[in-house]
Amino acid sequence: MEVIVAKSQKEITxxxxxxxxxxxxxxxxxxxxxxxxxxxxxxxxxxxxxxxxVGAARLYKNKVGRVATLKEYRNKGVATSIMHFIEKYALSNQINQLKLHAQMYVFDFYHNLGYKPVGEVFQEADIDHIKMIKNL
Structure with missing residues (x-):
């Protein structure tokens, strides 16, 4: 498993x-x-x-988003590898806190990585989400 910062047109695509x-x-x-x-x-x-x-994500300022793993690769550590890579990237760029809007069905995944819920459940794209933060 390799996670990279997508820079080339192929990596972005x-x-x-x-x-x-x-x-x-x-x-x-x-x-x-x-x-x-x-x-x-x-x-x-x-x-x-x-x-x-097999996986993707993005970082907008200090907000992690669009974390995705292809169905056939789920529960194999892809998203965990992505999140660890993003956290290292953030720290190396003086970002000390990350936030995200977690779909409720993956709440436990983020919680187990140390993200804490903030506020109430809300709808985004007609899907239940909750804001979560982690101090790095």
Whole structure:
């Protein structure tokens, strides 16, 4: 498993491919919500298994978002590897706190990584989410 900062056109396209499969196709999130025009202001992360893109995420300022793992690679440590990589990246760039909006079905995943819930459950893209933060 390798996680990288996506810089080349292929790496960025791989990031979009994973996110499109997970959020647009699988979860039926509207394309315009998923691809909101902010990606060029974000740091994009792509995870590879033997050069096959299997996971993706992005960092907008100190907000982690669009964490996605292809269905056939779930529960194999992909998202954990991505999150650890993002945390190391954040620390090396003087970002001492990360926040995210977790879909409720993955609340335990983020909680087990040390993220704490803040506030109440809310709807984003018609899916229940909760804001979570972690001090690094």
């Amino acid at each position: 791989d990031n979009f491919l994973v996110r499109g499969k997970v959020f647009v196709v699988e979860q039926r999130i509207d394309y315009e919500i998923e691809f909101d025009g902010l990606d060029d202001q974000c740091v994009l992360f792509t995870a590879y298994d033997n050069k096959i893109p």
